[in-house]
Amino acid sequence: MKISQDAKELTKIKILEAGVELIIEKGFKNASMREMAKNAGVSNPTIYNYFPTKEQMLYTYIELKHQQTQEILNAIEDFHTYTLREQLQTLIETELELYLEDREFMIQIADMVFHSSSLKLESLYATNRLFTDMVGEMIAIAIEAGEIETPPFEEYLPKLFWDYFVVVVAYWVKDESESFENTTQFIDHSMGVIEALLQSNLLNKASELGMFLFKNHLLSSLTRFSTKQSRFTKMKRKLGEVFHG
Numbered sequence: 001m002k003i004s005q006d007a008k009e010l011t012k013i014k015i016l017e018a019g020v021e022l023i024i025e026k027g028f029k030n031a032s033m034r035e036m037a038k039n040a041g042v043s044n045p046t047i048y049n050y051f052p053t054k055e056q057m058l059y060t061y062i063e064l065k066h067q068q069t070q071e072i073l074n075a076i077e078d079f080h081t082y083t084l085r086e087q088l089q090t091l092i093e094t095e096l097e098l099y100l101e102d103r104e105f106m107i108q109i110a111d112m113v114f115h116s117s118s119l120k121l122e123s124l125y126a127t128n129r130l131f132t133d134m135v136g137e138m139i140a141i142a143i144e145a146g147e148i149e150t151p152p153f154e155e156y157l158p159k160l161f162w163d164y165f166v167v168v169v170a171y172w173v174k175d176e177s178e179s180f181e182n183t184t185q186f187i188d189h190s191m192g193v194i195e196a197l198l199q200s201n202l203l204n205k206a207s208e209l210g211m212f213l214f215k216n217h218l219l220s221s222l223t224r225f226s227t228k229q230s231r232f233t234k235m236k237r238k239l240g241e242v243f244h245g
């Protein structure tokens with residue numbers, strides 16, 4: 001009998017929840033796929049159909065939280081009336097709130113990424129498509145509404161904001177202040193800086209300065225260096241001809 005896509009999704013989530021609980025209880029290294037399958041009520045071959053490795057389970061968890069965050073934001077009726085800063089900050093705070101119930105699991109992920117290097121950061125970054133899409137849409141709407149001017153390198157801003165979010169999560173997992181007050185203040189202060197940069201013309205002015213320096217100084221220096229290298233290569237070739245014959 002063919003299993004529906006909805007049934008597959010429910011099975012995947014059930015396995016993922018069982019895996020997260022076991023990893024929290026026993027640690028990533030000691031949690032076995034066999035025991036995860038047993039706790040989820042599926043066969044050993046079934047769990048490998050959904051998650052070939054434990055690492056894949058971690059990445060799927062992050063992607064699931066992005067999906068849940070998007071659903072929560074879409075359900076906020078007046079979300080479109082929020083300022084860009086309010087939208088971005090709500091995105092961050094919503095995702096952190098979803099991580100909260102599995103904070104011990106997130107601590108293990110952070111430790112493997114930033115300390116033990118058993119998880120590659122670039123693999124974690126491969127989970128960010130939905131997150132960066134949400135950020136990109138927020139920025140595009142803010143530009144269209146005239147809230148901010150079109151910033152230089154607009155297409156890279158969502159990925160830069162993902163970098164910032166990774167830093168926020170790394171700070172949060174180490175935060176032992178009451179109700180994570182330090183993380184709240186860190187987000188407030190850093191978002192204030194981001195808001196000021198986007199609303200000012202500083203990024204555009206910095207970009208113009210960078211292009212001026214590149215065109216008038218760096219590019220000409222590279223051209224001169226390339227010319228010298230070409231002359232040096234010709235001299236080497238001539239010397240080689242002399243020595244060989």
